[in-house]
Amino acid sequence: MGWTAWCEQLLIQAQGGSALGPWAELNKDFYQAFVQEGRWKMYLEGVGNTLKVAVLALILGVVLGLLVAMVRTFHDQRREERPGFLLGILNGICKVYTTVIRGTPMMVQLLIMAFVGFKSSRNLVGVAALAFGINSGAYVAEIIRGGLMSVDAGQMEAGRSLGLNYIQTMRHIIIPQAVKNILPALGNELITLLKETSIVTVIGLRDLTKAAQLVTSKTYGGFMALFGVALVYLAMVMVLSWLMGRLERRLRSSER
Amino acid sequence: MSGKDVLIQVRDLEKHFDGGSIRALNGVSADIRRGEVVVVIGPSGSGKSTFLRCLNLLERPTGGAVVFDGVDITDPKVNIDLHRQKMGMVFQHFNLFPHMTILKNMTLAPMKLLKKSREEAEEKALTLLDRVGLRDRADAYPSQLSGGQKQRIAIVRALCMEPEVMLFDEPTSALDPEMVGEVLEVMKDLAHEGMTMVVVTHEMGFAREVGTRVIFMDGGIILEEDRPQELFAHPRSERLKTFLAKVL
Numbered sequence: 001m002g003w004t005a006w007c008e009q010l011l012i013q014a015q016g017g018s019a020l021g022p023w024a025e026l027n028k029d030f031y032q033a034f035v036q037e038g039r040w041k042m043y044l045e046g047v048g049n050t051l052k053v054a055v056l057a058l059i060l061g062v063v064l065g066l067l068v069a070m071v072r073t074f075h076d077q078r079r080e081e082r083p084g085f086l087l088g089i090l091n092g093i094c095k096v097y098t099t100v101i102r103g104t105p106m107m108v109q110l111l112i113m114a115f116v117g118f119k120s121s122r123n124l125v126g127v128a129a130l131a132f133g134i135n136s137g138a139y140v141a142e143i144i145r146g147g148l149m150s151v152d153a154g155q156m157e158a159g160r161s162l163g164l165n166y167i168q169t170m171r172h173i174i175i176p177q178a179v180k181n182i183l184p185a186l187g188n189e190l191i192t193l194l195k196e197t198s199i200v201t202v203i204g205l206r207d208l209t210k211a212a213q214l215v216t217s218k219t220y221g222g223f224m225a226l227f228g229v230a231l232v233y234l235a236m237v238m239v240l241s242w243l244m245g246r247l248e249r250r251l252r253s254s255e256r
Numbered sequence: 257m258s259g260k261d262v263l264i265q266v267r268d269l270e271k272h273f274d275g276g277s278i279r280a281l282n283g284v285s286a287d288i289r290r291g292e293v294v295v296v297i298g299p300s301g302s303g304k305s306t307f308l309r310c311l312n313l314l315e316r317p318t319g320g321a322v323v324f325d326g327v328d329i330t331d332p333k334v335n336i337d338l339h340r341q342k343m344g345m346v347f348q349h350f351n352l353f354p355h356m357t358i359l360k361n362m363t364l365a366p367m368k369l370l371k372k373s374r375e376e377a378e379e380k381a382l383t384l385l386d387r388v389g390l391r392d393r394a395d396a397y398p399s400q401l402s403g404g405q406k407q408r409i410a411i412v413r414a415l416c417m418e419p420e421v422m423l424f425d426e427p428t429s430a431l432d433p434e435m436v437g438e439v440l441e442v443m444k445d446l447a448h449e450g451m452t453m454v455v456v457t458h459e460m461g462f463a464r465e466v467g468t469r470v471i472f473m474d475g476g477i478i479l480e481e482d483r484p485q486e487l488f489a490h491p492r493s494e495r496l497k498t499f500l501a502k503v504l
C-alpha cells in the first residue's frame with residue numbers, strides 16, 4: 001500500500017471516530033494540509049503572490065527611497081551654495097511623505113490603498129505592491145540618507161577642496177563609502193518587507209499566509225499548514241540573508 | 257610691491273553663523289602676495305579656521321569679498337569649482353579617502369578635472385611621493401599609514417592639482433609629537449620652492465623660520481600683523497602678549 005492510500009485510509013478511520021497513533025496522526029495531518037485535493041498548488045500560488053508583491057514593492061521602494069534621499073540630502077548639503085525655491089518645496093514634500101508613512105501603521109495604509117484608493121481594482125497584487133512600495137520607500141529613503149550622512153563631513157570638504165563638484169564628490173567619494181553602511185540596513189528592510197507582506201490577507205489577496213488560513217479552515221484545525229508556511233517564510237529569509245552576506249563580503253574584499 | 261603680485265585679496269570679510277548669533281569673522285582684510293608664507297595664529301575660537309575656509313569658499317562668507325587671481329569668487333555666478341582647483345587645502349584630520357589607495361587618492365582629481373591620462377597622473381603622483389619619501393606606499397590604503405605619513409600624502413595629493421596657493425589648517429595638531437617634524441619639513445621645502453602658503457598653526461618655530469608674515473587673530477578680526485621677528489619680539493597688544501606667553 002502506498003503512502004497516499006494509507007493516508008486516505010487514516011482519514012476515513014479518523015472520521016469514523018477511531019483514535020490514531022501519534023505517527024499515523026502526523027502523517028494524516030501532513031497529507032491533509034499539503035497533499036489532499038492538490039493543496040500544495042495553493043501554497044505555490046501563495047508563494048508566487050508573496051514574492052511578486054515583495055519584489056515589486058522592493059523595486060518601487062528603492063526607486064522612491066533613492067529619489068527622496070537625493071532631494072533631502074541635496075537640500076541639506078547645498079542650501080548655502082544654491083538656495084532654490086523648487087528644492088525647498090520638494091524637500092518639504094519628501095519630509096511630509098516620510099513622516100506620514102513612518103507614523104502610521106502599514107495595515108492602515110494597505111486598507112486605505114485597497115478600499116479608498118483603488119476601490120474597484122481587481123489587480124490585488126498591484127494594489128498591495130503599490131502600498132508596500134510606498135511604505136518601503138520612506139524607510140529606504142531614511143536608510144540611504146543616514147548612510148550618506150554617516151560619512152565624515154571632512155570627506156566632502158576634501159573632495160570639494162580639490163575642485164571636484166558636488167556630483168563628482170558624491171559619486172567617487174561619498175557614495176562608495178556610504179554603500180557599506182547602507183547595504184546591511186537595506187537587507188534588513190527587505191527581510192522585514194517580505195514578512196510584512198503577510199498582512200495582505202486583509203484585502204483578500206491569496207498570498208502564502210492566506211493559503212495556510214484557507215487550508216486550516218477547510219480541514220478544521222491542524223497546525224500543520226501554519227507551521228508549514230512559517231517554514232517557507234523562514235527559508236526565504238535565510239536565502240535572502242545569505243545573499244546579502246555574500247554581497248557585503250564581495251564589496252568589502254573589493255575595497256580593501 | 258606692486259598690486260599685481262597680490263594673489264588673494266580679502267576685503268572686509270564677515271562670517272556669521274546661525275543668523276548672526278555667532279560672529280566668527282568681523283571684517284577681515286588682507287592681501288596675500290605670490291610666494292608669501294602667511295602664518296595665522298590666535299587663540300582657539302578666534303576665527304582662524306573660518307578665515308582659511310572662506311578663502312576657498314568651503315565656508316561662504318556672509319559679507320565682504322575674496323578676490324583670487326583677479327576674480328571675486330564670492331560672486332554667486334562664479335564657478336567656484338574651477339578656482340578651487342588652484343587652491344590646495346590640507347586639513348587637521350587629513351581627510352584622505354579611505355576606500356582608495358594612496359595613488360588613487362592622488363590621481364582622482366587630476367584625471368577628472370585636468371583630464372590627465374592615468375599614466376600622466378600616476379607619473380606626477382609618483383614623483384611627488386618620491387619627494388616625500390613615500391613612493392613605496394603608493395598601493396597602500398590610508399588606514400595602513402601613520403598620522404605623519406597620512407598628512408604628507410594629503411599635502412602631495414593637493415599638490416597633484418598644481419595649485420597656486422596652499423591652505424593649511426593646523427596640519428600638525430592631530431599628530432603625535434614625534435611626527436610633527438616630518439610634516440613641517442615637507443611644508444618648509446614647499447615654502448623654499450616659492451609656493452604661496454597660508455598656514456594656521458601653533459608651531460611658532462615654523463612661523464619664525466619660513467613665515468614671511470604672521471597674522472594674529474582674536475575675536476574674528478586681525479589684531480596685529482607683521483614679519484615674524486618683529487611680531488614675536490615686539491607685540492603691541494595685551495592680547496598678543498598674553499597669547500605669546502602661553503605658546504612660546
Ligand SMILES: Nc1ncnc2c1ncn2[C@@H]1O[C@H](COP(=O)(O)OP(=O)(O)O)[C@@H](O)[C@H]1O
Nearest residue numbers: 273278279280299300301302303304305306307
Ligand atoms: N559651522 C559652524 N557653526 C556655528 N559656529 C561655528 C561654525 N564654525 C565655527 N563656528 C564658531 O565660529 C568661531 C570661530 O571658529 P573657528 O574659525 O573654528 O576658530 P579657530 O579655528 O580660530 O579655533 C567659534 O566661536 C566657533 O564656535
Ligand SMILES: [Mg+2]
Nearest residue numbers: 304305306426
Ligand atoms: Mg581651527
